[in-house]
Amino acid sequence: MNISSMEKQLKALADANRLILLSCLKNKEVCVCDLVDVLNISQPAVSQHLKKLKDAGIIKERKVGTWKHYSIVENLSPVAQQVVDELDVLTKCDCGGESCLIEQHPFL
Amino acid sequence: MNISSMEKQLKALADANRLILLSCLKNKEVCVCDLVDVLNISQPAVSQHLKKLKDAGIIKERKVGTWKHYSIVENLSPVAQQVVDELDVLTKCDCGGESCLIEQHPFL
DNA sequence: AGTAAATATAAGCATTTGCTTATTTACTTT
DNA sequence: AAAGTAAATAAGCAAATGCTTATATTTACT
Numbered sequence: 001m002n003i004s005s006m007e008k009q010l011k012a013l014a015d016a017n018r019l020i021l022l023s024c025l026k027n028k029e030v031c032v033c034d035l036v037d038v039l040n041i042s043q044p045a046v047s048q049h050l051k052k053l054k055d056a057g058i059i060k061e062r063k064v065g066t067w068k069h070y071s072i073v074e075n076l077s078p079v080a081q082q083v084v085d086e087l088d089v090l091t092k093c094d095c096g097g098e099s100c101l102i103e104q105h106p107f108l
Numbered sequence: 109m110n111i112s113s114m115e116k117q118l119k120a121l122a123d124a125n126r127l128i129l130l131s132c133l134k135n136k137e138v139c140v141c142d143l144v145d146v147l148n149i150s151q152p153a154v155s156q157h158l159k160k161l162k163d164a165g166i167i168k169e170r171k172v173g174t175w176k177h178y179s180i181v182e183n184l185s186p187v188a189q190q191v192v193d194e195l196d197v198l199t200k201c202d203c204g205g206e207s208c209l210i211e212q213h214p215f216l
Numbered sequence: 217a218g219t220a221a222a223t224a225t226a227a228g229c230a231t232t233t234g235c236t237t238a239t240t241t242a243c244t245t246t
Numbered sequence: 247a248a249a250g251t252a253a254a255t256a257a258g259c260a261a262a263t264g265c266t267t268a269t270a271t272t273t274a275c276t
Contacts, residue, residue: 174272
């Protein structure tokens, strides 16, 4: 892997919110609406983080009706794989709010 | 490793110039003056990059008279180790200039 | 002590990043 | 068709980043 593609992947990984998103995606597919509830930032902000991870080749999307489900790609680069391996699985949403659906969805 | 220390390490790694510095440091100790010749940036800029890598626990320094020799720490975190493993060793300086000493120094 | 060399720090500036709110696009349902 | 929901995009802004030049610090040599 050359320096500049490595740099791109590392830049995509080097953000606490994106690492939390990856913790949520570890081992499973999650839709954007649930990821929004995990972080205390707006829906567009989450969308932008997901785009950055997707552009770096770390996650992929699958369209399911109105929803979009994101998941980690199968053949991650060794570096990205190592990062994901180090992350704890995050199954519960931290928000505690009414709108949090992270445990009610069928794919969890 | 928690999210925030992981984030700090990844931010330190997520820069092309710093990755090149690590390529130079792979398997050996190099002094700042030689590292300055490898990148086309000023000496203070290199100093700042080295500080960032040191603060993240990725490299360490050893004082040798007026010089400072930098090297990669022994027990790197799994993620940083994976990044370094992926890098090609860089033994030659790209500058081609008169001032480049990277091949003349005793520790190379 | 006085000068030179290697490195670090300070200050300033342009670019990038991560957020916000507002709007748009694409489905679904009525 | 019209209205509602999920997600993406656009525009704008504050904070962070990476560079520069100038200056300070430390060690070595006369």
